[in-house]
Amino acid sequence: MDYRTEAHTLNANIAYSILPRWNISTNVAFTIGHGNITDLDFASMYPTGDAKLDLDVSAVNPDMPHLYDVAYLNGMDKYSDLDYKEVDFSIGTSYQMDNGIGLNLNYYLYYFDDEDPYVYRDQGSTTQMLMGYVSYSF
Amino acid sequence: MRKITVFILTAIFALAIAGAGVVCAEKDGKWYSGKLEVGATAIPEKLDSRESGAKGGPEYNSLFDKRWTSYLGGNIEAMRDGFAFSANALYRDVYEQDYSGMVSLKRVINFKTDYSRFYHRLDHDYMDNLNAHIFPPASTGWKNWGSSPDLAGISGGKTIGSANVYHTDLAADKFFGIARAEWKNKVDFNIPLLPGLKLTFNHRFEERKGDKQVMSNSKCLACHIVSDSQNIHETTNDYSPKASLRIGTLAMEFSYMHREFDTRNEDMAIVYNGLKGKELFMNRLQYDNTTGELPFSRTPDSTKDSFKGKIRWDLNAHNTFTANYIYSQNTNQTVDGAYDILMGKFGDEIDLHSNIVNAKFHSKVNRAFSFNIFGRYQDLNNDSVDIKKNVRTNPPGAPGGAVTLAEGYIDHSGWSYFEEEESRPSGYDSNAYLVGTDLTWRITRGLKFKFGYEFQREKRDNYQHHHVPRSTKEHRLSLASDWHVNHSLKFDFDYRFEYVDDPYVLKDAECTPDGSYGVYSGLPAGLYDVERAYAPAIYDERTAARSNMPEYVHEIMVKSHWHPVQSLSTNFHVKYRYAKNSDVDGRDWKQNMVMAGLGGVYMPVKDLVLSAGYTYMYDSYDSQYCIAIYDG
Structure with a gap:
């Protein structure tokens, strides 16, 4: 028998200071994974x-x-099959005012596609998260 | 413990806030700084029940179970007159918490603490693959017995023969997860009167709480897997004092670690196939010949004690000698109770001992040439596990005479027994030594060449009992070079070769030495013979060796780093590994692995950073596969 696993991972990141106190950044990671016994x-x-x-x-x-x-x-034809795609995406911005107050907003997307569910059944999901907070520096 | 943890962390943070209040009045002094953060997290759509075992982002994040959670964080740092203090806190959910703090008094006393907590969603194995050989009457498909462990459903035409492999999930609707918390503390004392002496005390506390899926297994339960939910509560405490001393060119370090692992897990037990009132069969599942529930998924309490001593002696500016010695003892403390038959040694704790000695001599002969000579010795000594079996004698007429089902499974109270003892020595009992050297030659300013060789020999004490080689010798050769072509381009080359004689194999792993399939003649006659076993028809027929460990390994790696202009940096790496084991019967075992990647960072202007990367991994094994035979 032949037991094989294979994975491709691609990631990219951008960080940009629009103004001296205003930053924005984004990150994306994409993974394809395969594994099976043939x-x-x-x-x-x-x-x-x-x-x-x-x-x-x-x-x-x-x-x-x-x-x-x-x-x-x-x-x-295949045994113990594993086949999935995963995307992690995030984008966030932060703004710092002169009086020490800062504003932060981040968005996250997690996508997991379980294309060949096995004993654990379909473990795929698509989830999003929005996170915001105000900070005060002293 | 959690209350103490919360109290101390609250106190630290309160001190931080109080300190902040004091220093605010002296803001011009600027010996403090801090930040408070207040916010919230919104989840547009919670995880539904189907996704509770989700992989990817939610696997280690509990926030996806609620639409809204808070975001409360802050940090403070202060430093004045040799006093330094810092504290960080982030609370997002009862399962998502991080705290840390530090206090330093003129660097004589340094204290650090760190606490974190997170939630891990666990898988639920629905065991859909375990429906082999269950034939419904009209052959309409595999039978799933669902959550009913009632044997009454298996009768007549539903089971042709008795070769049944099926499952019962007693927690089919349950979702599993473990909350893990870790708290680490470290305090250093630097004694001013003894500048070379440093005393350190480390403490680590870990707690795991939640529910996980557990499965029963025993002589017969291997064919009928029963799954259930187990409540988990496990704690680990590590206490580690350490003393470091430097006198001139000699540095020494002595440390001791005591670990206590305690479980308060739910005690799991099961009545096989719901056979209450049918003790005629139950008591044959274990060799204790008792009836009632069978225990499963038990984790023993244990302790670990280890002593470590290290020395470093700088003989002169070019030569250094280092050595260390480690002794450790692991003790399984759960040896009493009603189920000794499953736990091993009766009435005694089971100890595992190990001794390790490492030594290395480093010499820098000149600016171009340096070398290391090193060695290592290790031995492992574990207690044997003593098993006592209460074996029933054959019923009248068996094995030669005709015995009916009713006669074979008569009331156990009418049977006679004899006691049988067996000692199982540990397969880890062994000693090993390693010697080696590596040489570094700086040929030119930009080109460095490295050569390394290691030899290791391992001898196993109980090789005959476990059907493995008595000893294994390993030769490892490595060649490497660093090449700085110019200021912007660099290459690393690395090649490793390994030869193992004899590799670790299981000598009686499969049926025939030539790898073909032998003829299975079935179990011996005498269906109700107590001595009827897989041997000799199956186990004794296995005389061929198999392994998934290599005999030869070739591994090559190339890395490069190129930054043609100051704003651009790139890297590339590729690694290939080929491993093979021909010292097995049947087809060779082989491995082919490739890992490669490239990445770059580009900063076209001061305020913009772009980065990207790609990684590829391929790992393939070619092996012979042995199918077990289940003959209930």
Whole structure:
């Protein structure tokens, strides 16, 4: 079998002072991730002579005549699949006045796309956050 | 502990605010500064229940559970007449808090404290992949038994044979998460009368509280996985005094650390498949031959004590000798109770001991040439775990005679037993030594060449019991160079080669040495034979070695840094690793890994900074895969 993980990550950031006391900055990060087990190649092996495992179940499923055969796993083209996209974006600004009072406003976006949910089911989400505060420096 | 923490941090912050009030009257002195922050956080749309196990941004952020949360922060710094003080605080939510503070009295006494708390959303494994071999009567698909652990649902045509792998989730609607808090304190005493002496005391407190998903597992529960929610409350306290002394060219440091890990976790126990009143089967799940609930997901209380001594001796301006010794002892303290059979050694604590010695000699021969010679010795000695089993004898007629189901599972009170003891020595018991050298040659002002070689040998005490190699020898070779082409361009090259003989393998990991699939003849006859086990039909047939550790490793890395003009800086790096293990049966184990990235920072004007980066990672393993056989 072949177990493979692969990830691409791209990020960019801009910081700009529009005025001496007025700053703005933005940041974005984009990630693509893959991971899976492929090329399963099991030879047929099934128990013989066991009262329970060596049971003829062809009447139930002709394609799987033995109750237990590891070659049945070859039917999976991918196993333990992981496939996701993630975007983190933020933009913020701050302004500082002469009297020590500052204004700050930030926006955050988190996007996670779980394209092949596995045992934990769909873990994707899109969330946003707006944060603002006033500061006083002394 | 939390109340004490909050009280102390509140007191520190109150002192900070009070101090601020005092100094405000003396603002012209400017020996203080500070900031107060007041605001709020808004979440347009809360996480819904489906997203409670979300990955990405919300995974470590509790704010997404509420539409509005406060933002209260502040900091203050003051310094006057050798007295320095600072405090920082940020409160956003009961799970999102950060505080820190510092006090310095003429640098004789320095105190630092730091507290933080956050929430981690945990996964919920719905176990949808565990529905193998459950056939509904009309073969309409896999059967999910949902939250009903009732064995009565598994009967007749629903189970063809008895090879069942299924699950029960007793907390199917539950969402899991752990709040983690850490509080670190450090105080230094610099003794004025002894300028080379410094005394330090560190304390670290960690607390984990919340709920997590836990799964049962035992002889039969491996096929019927039962999941539940466990309430978690674990605390760790580290106490670390340290003394540092420098006398002339000799520097010494001695430290001791005592760690206490305490759990007040919910005691988890389960009646297998809801078999209340059916003790004829329950008591065969464990070798204690008792009936009733079976414990699972138990974490023992433990302690750790470690002693560390370090010396550094500057022989002269060119030669330095350093060495350290570390002794540590870990003790598993939970050894009493009704479930000793699961916990191991009866009545005694289980100790793990280790000794480590490191030594290094550094010499700078001249401006062009320097070298290091180093060595390391380590041994690990752990207590063996003693197991006592209360084994039932065969019922009349078994294994050779005909035994009916009713005869096989008769009331346990009519059985006879014999006691069987087994000692399991630790697979970690070992000793290892390492010797090596590295040489640095500065060929020209801009070109530096490095060569390194290490040899390590590890010997394992209980290799026969664990079916692993007796010893492993590792040779590691490294070649590297730093090349400053000019003031704006720099390259780093690095190559590593490793050869391991014999690599760590499990000698009896799979069925046949040639890697083909052997014929499984099934379990021995005598369905109700107490001695009926996976051996010899399965375990004893496994004679082939497998491993996921390398025998050969090649690793090459190139890094560059280029800043053609003052406003532009770029970097690039690539790393390739190839590892292979041919010392296994069947197909070789292989690894191919590539990591690469590039980035840049550009500042076209004074007030604008642009930066960007890209990273690529590829990691691939080729291995033979062994499928276990479950034969309930």
